[in-house]
Amino acid sequence: SSGINAEYGDFQKQVRREVLSCMQRDTTLETAFNSKLYKRTKKQSLREVRITEKLERQQKEEQKRKKRQKHQEFLNAVMQHSKEFRDHHRHVVQKTQKLAKAVRIYHENAEREEKKERERIEKERLKRLMNEDEEGYRKLIDEKKDKRLAHLLAQTD
Numbered sequence: 801s802s803g804i805n806a807e808y809g810d811f812q813k814q815v816r817r818e819v820l821s822c823m824q825r826d827t828t829l830e831t832a833f834n835s836k837l838y839k840r841t842k843k844q845s846l847r848e849v850r851i852t853e854k855l856e857r858q859q860k861e862e863q864k865r866k867k868r869q870k871h872q873e874f875l876n877a878v879m880q881h882s883k884e885f886r887d888h889h890r891h892v893v894q895k896t897q898k899l900a901k902a903v904r905i906y907h908e909n910a911e912r913e914e915k916k917e918r919e920r921i922e923k924e925r926l927k928r929l930m931n932e933d934e935e936g937y938r939k940l941i942d943e944k945k946d947k948r949l950a951h952l953l954a955q956t957d
Contacts, residue, residue, distance in 0.1 A: 844852070
């Protein structure tokens with residue numbers, strides 16, 4: 801029985817050594833960083849390879865489609881911004897032109913009215929001069945503040 805115990809003890813020591821050796825090997829830095837050492841390589845069937853390739857192709861096509869779509873959306877956004885930019889500035893130019901026209905018309909009308917008023921006063925002055933209404937004539941000259949005519953009248957008096 802002691803022979804069996806001795807063999808059994810040797811066997812147990814051998815198993816312990818193998819377990820410790822495997823544990824040391826599995827906990828080294830190399831195995832910690834290289835997870836492929838733990839994996840068992842699986843033989844893929846031809847069918848699985850084709851399915852995998854088909855899925856990869858579909859994923860690549862989907863990525864390309866999404867990229868093209870995103871690019872098209874970007875181009876559409878640029879075109880829309882360009883259109884809005886042009887429309888805005890066209891509107892600003894039109895508003896500016898309309899305002900400039902309104903100012904020009906206002907000044908033309910004001911000038912025309914001023915000219916009419918000057919002509920009316922001049923006619924009234926000449927009418928009073930012809931009617932020999934010296935007092936009314938002097939009053940018009942004073943209102944007009946025509947210094948040249950007032951000075952001439954003062955000299956003739």
